[in-house]
Amino acid sequence: MGDTLWLEPEKLSEVKDILSSGDPEIRVVSGGTALSLIMKQGMFDPNKIVSLKKLQSELRYITSDKAGNVRIGSMTTLRDLEVDALIKEKAPVLSEALTHVANPRIRYVASIGGNLSHGDAHLDMPPILMAMGAEVKIESAKGDRWLDLKEFFKGYYETAIEPDEILTEIMIPKQAEGIVGTYIKYTTLSNDDWPTVGVAAFLKKTDGIAGDSRIVISAATDIPTQLFDVQHIIDGNQLDKTTIQKAAEKAFEVAEPLEDLRGSVWYKKEMVKVHVRKALEQLAKE
Amino acid sequence: MKKQVNFILNGKSVSAEVAPHETLLDLLRNDFGLGGAKETCGLGLCGVCTIIVSGVPVSGCLHFASSIDGEEILTIEGMETEEGLHPVQEAFLNNKAFQCGYCTPGMILMAKKLLEENANPSVEEIKDYMAGNICRCASYGQIIEAINEASKLLQQEKAGLNA
Numbered sequence: 001m002g003d004t005l006w007l008e009p010e011k012l013s014e015v016k017d018i019l020s021s022g023d024p025e026i027r028v029v030s031g032g033t034a035l036s037l038i039m040k041q042g043m044f045d046p047n048k049i050v051s052l053k054k055l056q057s058e059l060r061y062i063t064s065d066k067a068g069n070v071r072i073g074s075m076t077t078l079r080d081l082e083v084d085a086l087i088k089e090k091a092p093v094l095s096e097a098l099t100h101v102a103n104p105r106i107r108y109v110a111s112i113g114g115n116l117s118h119g120d121a122h123l124d125m126p127p128i129l130m131a132m133g134a135e136v137k138i139e140s141a142k143g144d145r146w147l148d149l150k151e152f153f154k155g156y157y158e159t160a161i162e163p164d165e166i167l168t169e170i171m172i173p174k175q176a177e178g179i180v181g182t183y184i185k186y187t188t189l190s191n192d193d194w195p196t197v198g199v200a201a202f203l204k205k206t207d208g209i210a211g212d213s214r215i216v217i218s219a220a221t222d223i224p225t226q227l228f229d230v231q232h233i234i235d236g237n238q239l240d241k242t243t244i245q246k247a248a249e250k251a252f253e254v255a256e257p258l259e260d261l262r263g264s265v266w267y268k269k270e271m272v273k274v275h276v277r278k279a280l281e282q283l284a285k286e
Numbered sequence: 287m288k289k290q291v292n293f294i295l296n297g298k299s300v301s302a303e304v305a306p307h308e309t310l311l312d313l314l315r316n317d318f319g320l321g322g323a324k325e326t327c328g329l330g331l332c333g334v335c336t337i338i339v340s341g342v343p344v345s346g347c348l349h350f351a352s353s354i355d356g357e358e359i360l361t362i363e364g365m366e367t368e369e370g371l372h373p374v375q376e377a378f379l380n381n382k383a384f385q386c387g388y389c390t391p392g393m394i395l396m397a398k399k400l401l402e403e404n405a406n407p408s409v410e411e412i413k414d415y416m417a418g419n420i421c422r423c424a425s426y427g428q429i430i431e432a433i434n435e436a437s438k439l440l441q442q443e444k445a446g447l448n449a
């Protein structure tokens with residue numbers, strides 16, 4: 001311990017050069033709210049830390065492109081997103097959820113790139129962004145690639161980012177006309193705790209008939225999980241009591257939660273059911 | 287490997303040698319003898335370690351000391367100026383917004399930033415913003431009153447300056 005070298009490159013290209021050796025002992029740091037905790041607990045001791053602090057002019061932005069998609073630089077803080085007018089307009093579910101993430105002190109520092117790259121199952125941004133069809137840009141000295149967030153989370157604290165890569169941008173596609181969405185964060189410890197179960201639900205309503213639904217559960221499971229079987233029940237049907245009940249039962253059946261201090265497997269399955277139902281009831285009213 | 291960081295601490299230029307695992311909180315307590323911010327939960331939850339880094343309150347217990355090169359650091363010890371206590375400090379005293387005082391430095395720094403962003407917050411807004419600062423003595427009622435008074439004091443001060 002203690003041999004770690006702290007680097008503060010001033011350009012993205014320099015970061016990519018440093019990472020190009022592919023050494024897994026080199027770690028990128030954005031806000032540091034997650035990495036500092038892991039290092040303090042002695043769980044990880046990288047030999048180099050590459051701070052992105054000086055890349056704010058390159059990687060801290062929120063814009064929309066010509067097609068109406070929202071583009072967010074990976075160093076954008078959770079607080080930037082929470083108060084941003086464009087996000088409030090294009091992704092209000094995200095702004096609202098952010099008011100319940102940790103506390104303002106953490107949100108001022110934690111970045112959206114760090115939130116996704118951390119790969120922790122108990123985070124609130126991944127299910128919402130996944131349900132909205134977000135994609136991420138991953139860059140390395142070898143080139144850039146885009147990945148659908150659905151393919152990004154690989155396991156407990158595991159993502160598709162390779163050691164020589166860095167996440168640089170998040171793209172939220174323009175949501176079609178008539179799409180409604182919600183996110184329910186259910187906590188069992190304190191109000192601002194990490195979620196026990198998170199349910200993000202987006203769908204399109206046409207004359208009361210639901211379609212194009214995207215139901216993603218998180219926190220209970222090791223990675224944010226889209227419930228396709230539940231979506232099949234919803235799509236093409238009236239969002240009435242029967243459909244909602246069937247969808248919730250299906251969610252109970254297909255969810256594969258992990259037991260932890262926030263609840264047993266059975267309890268979390270029940271909570272998935274309850275909150276899928278609540279999310280759909282909310283959307284039925286909109 | 288230690289890294290040299292140069293920064294402004296409560297208005298003065300200083301430098302220090304920091305280890306990669308070192309937190310800003312440990313640096314300020316151990317190398318600079320500033321005891322106002324304290325490690326309590328060590329997890330970012332309680333706010334007792336609040337420190338302002340270039341205008342933004344952070345949890346000192348989760349902030350890499352190596353990252354503060356070139357930043358301006360403000361701790362509770364730097365709040366008092368030659369003109370006296372900061373209005374937020376005055377308001378906490380006037381309202382007896384503490385019992386043991388353990389959480390107070392963090393509360394004051396957090397409230398300072400709140401009032402910079404929102405000069406006249408509602409009680410709900412105060413509660414939301416201060417939710418990550420815990421007071422074991424549960425002086426919450428008085429803390430909210432103090433922030434309300436500080437809001438008035440700061441607005442008066444501003445009006446006075448503009449007059």
Ligand SMILES: Cc1cc2nc3c(=O)[nH]c(=O)nc-3n(C[C@H](O)[C@H](O)[C@H](O)COP(=O)(O)OP(=O)(O)OC[C@H]3O[C@@H](n4cnc5c(N)ncnc54)[C@H](O)[C@@H]3O)c2cc1C
Pocket residue numbers: 027028029030031032033034035036074100101102103106109110111112113114115116117118120122123124125161165166167168192193194195329330331348
């Ligand atoms: C007390 C507390 C409560 C919290 N509660 C919640 C909550 O309820 N919901 C929620 O969603 N979040 C919550 N968070 C925030 C979350 O847990 C993370 O701490 C935060 O989002 C990480 O962001 P960061 O920028 O600080 O990441 P860092 O600590 O800088 O990095 C985290 C990981 O991502 C990697 N990384 C960072 N940036 C990049 C990049 N651009 N490319 C590739 N890899 C990168 C790092 O190497 C590291 O492995 C909470 C945090 C705290 C401290």
Ligand code: FES
Pocket residue numbers: 324325326327328329330331332333334335336345346347348
């Ligand atoms: S000690 Fe840092 S937030 Fe509790």
Ligand code: FES
Pocket residue numbers: 383384385386387388389390420421422423424425
């Ligand atoms: S006054 Fe004692 S902890 Fe707040």
